[in-house]
Amino acid sequence: MKKIIMFFAGLLLMCLTFGMVVVGGAIYDTASQQTIDTFFFQPADLSSRRIGVPASLNDLSADKIREMLVDKFITEYFYVIPDAKNVQARLDGAIGLRRMVSSDVFNEWAQTVGTEISAMADMHQMRMARMLDMELPIDSDNWWTVTYELTTWEKPNDLSHAPVVTRGTMYIKLAYEPGIRPTMNLEKFDLGKFLEHGGDPSLIFRFRVDDIE
Numbered sequence: 001m002k003k004i005i006m007f008f009a010g011l012l013l014m015c016l017t018f019g020m021v022v023v024g025g026a027i028y029d030t031a032s033q034q035t036i037d038t039f040f041f042q043p044a045d046l047s048s049r050r051i052g053v054p055a056s057l058n059d060l061s062a063d064k065i066r067e068m069l070v071d072k073f074i075t076e077y078f079y080v081i082p083d084a085k086n087v088q089a090r091l092d093g094a095i096g097l098r099r100m101v102s103s104d105v106f107n108e109w110a111q112t113v114g115t116e117i118s119a120m121a122d123m124h125q126m127r128m129a130r131m132l133d134m135e136l137p138i139d140s141d142n143w144w145t146v147t148y149e150l151t152t153w154e155k156p157n158d159l160s161h162a163p164v165v166t167r168g169t170m171y172i173k174l175a176y177e178p179g180i181r182p183t184m185n186l187e188k189f190d191l192g193k194f195l196e197h198g199g200d201p202s203l204i205f206r207f208r209v210d211d212i213e
Contacts, residue, residue: 025029078129
């Protein structure tokens, strides 16, 4: 009789233990309770440089568009990424600065800054550029004074070396007319198709740097 009681007591204890394991598993089953939430990261300090609703051209003044185009020009003129194909395409005029400047400015850039960019890319360096300020002095005949900033990472993949930040001034003779250009390469073009096929948005404006000092 005692053995029977012990048997049923042991069986009951096993059932209780199994039940506790099942209940504990159900409580701590976090895998089935996981959710995925979507977030947009906004790393920029300024609200104007964060992800947001694209601004319409009608919301931007001619002065603002001109400033954005000059900033684009400064970027194309100085930036460096450690990619030989990118450098060669820029020097060949396939991408980048070529359509934003006159032939004389481009040739001068290719022989000077372009050579520097090529050497920096070979050393796996990286450089970012941005416009800080631009102003048109009185009686300057469209010669703008442009202040820019360069941030250069000289040591690749080395977080112990801080980037080198420098500032400079450039004088550019600028030709700019508000509005969208009606033709591209002397031919009418479809603006929507041009942008959908990856065309550079800066090229749709009547903007050109004719000379630099």
